[in-house]
Amino acid sequence: MPCEQSIASAKATFVSKVSEGITALMTCGYSRERATNALVRELNRGDSSARPTDEEVFDTMRRYHIGSEDATKALTVSKAMRRALQLSESPAHAIENLSQKISMSTLLYDSCDEDVESPIRPELRVEPVVSTRKLRRSSRSTRSKAGRKRLIDEMVPIAEGKKNINKKESRGRSDSVAEEVAEKISVEASNTDTPLRTPVVRGKRGIRSEDVDTQGHKRMRVSDGC
Numbered sequence: 001m002p003c004e005q006s007i008a009s010a011k012a013t014f015v016s017k018v019s020e021g022i023t024a025l026m027t028c029g030y031s032r033e034r035a036t037n038a039l040v041r042e043l044n045r046g047d048s049s050a051r052p053t054d055e056e057v058f059d060t061m062r063r064y065h066i067g068s069e070d071a072t073k074a075l076t077v078s079k080a081m082r083r084a085l086q087l088s089e090s091p092a093h094a095i096e097n098l099s100q101k102i103s104m105s106t107l108l109y110d111s112c113d114e115d116v117e118s119p120i121r122p123e124l125r126v127e128p129v130v131s132t133r134k135l136r137r138s139s140r141s142t143r144s145k146a147g148r149k150r151l152i153d154e155m156v157p158i159a160e161g162k163k164n165i166n167k168k169e170s171r172g173r174s175d176s177v178a179e180e181v182a183e184k185i186s187v188e189a190s191n192t193d194t195p196l197r198t199p200v201v202r203g204k205r206g207i208r209s210e211d212v213d214t215q216g217h218k219r220m221r222v223s224d225g226c
Contacts, residue, residue: 010095017099021107028108039102040073043080050079 018039025035044050052060052075060071084094100106 006090006092007095010092010099014095014099017102020104021102024104024107036073038107040076042102042106043098044076045101047080047083050076050083052076052079 021039022032022035025038026032030038052072056075057068057071060066060075061068064071064074066074080098081094084097085091088094088097
C-alpha cells in the first residue's frame with residue numbers, strides 16, 4: 001500500500017508538472033502543440049534509443065486508433081519511463097526524476113535548445129533576425145518625403161504669384177475694353193443728329209402725345225354729357 005500511494009502521488013506530481021509546463025510555454029508565446037513537443041523533447045533529451053521505429057508507430061496507431069503524431073509522443077514517453085525505471089530504485093522515484101526534467105527552470109532555459117537525437121523536432125522555431133535594410137529604407141523614404149515637401153513649399157508661393165499676376169492682367173484688359181466701348185458709344189451719340197429714343201419695355205405700349213390728347217377729350221365729353 002505505501003508503494004502504491006507513493007506511485008499515485010508521483011503520478012499526480014508528474015501531471016501537474018506537465019500542465020504547468022504547457023501553461024508556462026504558452027504564456028511565452030508557444031502554441032499548445034509546440035509546448036507539448038518541447039515537453040516530450042525534454043523527457044528524452046540525450047537518449048539516442050528514444051526514437052520509435054516505423055513498426056512501433058504503426059502498431060500503436062492500429063492498437064489505440066490514434067494518429068502518427070500521438071503515437072510517436074506516446075512511444076517516446078513510454079521509453080523515457082522505461083529508462084527511468086532502469087536507473088531508479090522504485091517507480092515513484094522514476095516518476096519524480098521525469099518530473100524534474102520538465103520543471104519550470106529546465107523548460108524556460110533549456111527548451112529552446114534543439115536536441116539532435118530527439119525523436120520529435122519542433123515544427124516552428126523563432127530566431128531573432130537583425131537587419132538594417134528596413135531602417136535604411138525608412139530613412140530614405142523620410143528624406144524623399146522631406147525633399148518633396150520642401151519643393152512643394154517652394155512652388156506654392158510661385159504659383160500664387162503667377163495667379164495674382166494673371167488676375168491683374170485680366171482686370172486691366174477688362175477695364176481697357178470697357179473704356180473703349182464707352183468711347184465708341186459717346187462718339188456715335190455725338191455724331192448722330194436724331195435724338196436718342198427711349199427704350200421701350202416689352203409687353204407695354206408706349207404712350208404718345210396724341211393719345212394723351214384724345215383721351216383727355218373723351219373724358220371731357222363724357223363729363224359734359226353727364
